[in-house]
Amino acid sequence: MTTETTGTRQTGVSDAPEPVAAPESPQGTSASWEHDHVLDLDDFTTEEILTVLDLTDRMQEVLERRIARVPALRGHTVVNLFYEPSTRTRASFELAGKVLGADVISLSVATSAVQKGESLIDTVRTLRAMGADSIVIRHASSGAPYLAARHTNASIVNAGDGAHAHPTQALLDLYTMRSHFGDLTGKRVAMIGDISHSRVARSDLWGLTALGADVVVCGPPTLLPIGLDASQRPEHAQQALPPVQIETDIDRAIEGAHVVMALRLQSERQQGGLLPSLHEYALHYQVTAERLARAQPDHLLMHPGPKNEGIEIARDVAAGQHSIIEQQVTNGVAVRMALLSLLALGADGTGAATGEGGAA
């Protein structure tokens, strides 16, 4: 797995890091960054998204060095505050922080909706008082990172909140797509599955539309949120959600797609009466080779993970030649490095972050 490789890379650090040169402005583009927090992509301009993606390119170069370590965030403390179990997102943030030389602490907090423990506000204030500069929050409640951001001057990074948003996943999805297509303008992206409960889909929608992609979402009618369809919104709220095509027929959704993204189906949707059975779901919504034949010949197949092979995605296509699912995971570290340094150093400080030119 990618995480292992990255892990080896950094545990293997014993000799001195490669030299870090003076900051240099990034290649021609004017870096744009106005954020104290990363809560979702809905308040990102297209330029800001590109700033993150460009910086991710350079972070990727850092990760490819023999000793993947730069001291950009030395003395900086990143706390991962995870109220929900997570393997890849949490590991990805930990690695990102460590590669940049930050002190990284990860906290797993057991919680349930009925049992209100120490309040989120108290927790983030306490962590801030102990010196946390950035707090990465994963929480089952939609909006929890917004609550945290209102009550602390630490930088809050949303690592997934309820069914609302997962901006770092969206940025790594954008980065991964851009690395294949260069430009996403006019590219057709089909997201298949449980749209209602998908924070990935929501954030991807903002990011993809900002970069000019055409997005189609597809799922059974019980898993499509009311109001996502522009015709369900009043005139004044047409811009309040991104433009999107909505389908319930997977073949129509995949037709001509450059990217097909299968979303994870939680088995509790069946108990919730939203689906007759997982078998029935797979029958009508599983991404299969046969269905992918309708996509562009050079299409990409993505999945935010963890995937249920045989449910939302067929095993052979998940491991097939169009699948870039592992690249998504790999790119996650670099994207999070880019975000952590932008939050800590701003757009101007990021040249130093990568030690640009040092390897030349």
Added chain:
Amino acid sequence: MTTLAIHNGRVIDPALGRDGVADVVIVDGRVARVGPGEGDAVVEADRIDATGLVVAPGFVDLHVHLREPGFEYKETIATGTAAAARGGFTTVCAMPNTDPPLDRRSAVESVLREAESSGRVRVLPLGCVTSGRAGAELAPAGELAQAGVVGLTDDGDAVADARLMRHALEYATRFGLPIAQHCEDPALVFEGHMHEGWVAARLGLRGRPSSAEETLVARDIALAELANAHLHIQHVSTAGSVALIRAARERGTHVTAEVTPHHLTLTHEEVAFGPGTRGASNGNGSTYREIAYHTSAKVNPPLREQHDVDACIEALRDGVIDAIATDHAPHAVSDKEIEFDLADAGISGLETAFGASMSLVHEGLISLPMLIERLTSGPVGAWHLDQRPGLEGLGALSPGALGDVVLLDPDAEWVVDPEEFASMGKNTPLAGRTLRGQVVATVCEGRVVHAMAGLAI
């Protein structure tokens, strides 16, 4: 003998069709005389100069949560009734979802005793429809009626079981009590936290669909017709509910209804975009780019869409909705300053009710006398409160009626500062907003229970 003379105000008494400058004289807690110059005829009296103000019967609120007993950290009878006084309310109907709930005589009597000793204004409790509000067995309606309840409700929850609701309606007819229903089908509400619509879709929050309310309104109207009983629909919030109630009233069904100031003035956009009131945009010029999760706007039933607000206003104007009721639901900071889905639902509404509702008058949607009617004789008539012993003439300023009076400045602008609330519940989406229309003083049974600084007494 104590006498209070209120001089020279514009007396608006919708029940009696009065609207003109007059004096109101209250002797020993009862209205003695109302008319031009009547105050001057009284030799010895406490006097209030109401020149330039509106003088009206004290407001009556059919829907208030006083939280005592059991939730005194949110509100007490003392603080809740002080908030009522500041809001111009001289009579508040207290919901029985306390701990213990008001499902037996002793619990009702203890609330009445506490209201007698610490209440600033009159408290009329309701009793539970079902024992323990559990929705399984009928609470003893007769015993509760004898203890003095003015209606029955499991408010906070609906009586979900249709057969039990039928029998509750039938049984209550024997004691002349309305069944006040919080119409939201728990199965359709499921785990919803706000109105199901595009704002919920944007925020990734589970929704409570309008149909959760409308299916129960429709069902309960059918049951009220079957039982030939009095059904009261609490806090109507959707256009569909309005249509159902309108049709039922045209058929002659005994169904009454209330609407809250927040459902008359705010939409679901409030949750995500802050100051989002009436009109085409969300009021603060936002491009819908930045969101928030305002728990102060989390309330059940939820704030709906503009066409629902418009339908509620129309129904209020037409009399399809009888009353404005606040659903005053105070909560502690620790219940509200938390994750949206974990936060308690409710708005502390007593102290902003008049100012918020006045926006309808200022926008020309209803007249001031009509607004006052929906806060006085409207609610009184809906539940026939003036036919209860000791409450004769409630909601009007007729000679012999209770000396409940409110002095209003319809044009005074003020900024809502929850820290100034008498209520312990600071939870309001109106914090920081300017309202036009202010309660200047409140008189309950001849006693001044609220007066703004500077009022000449």
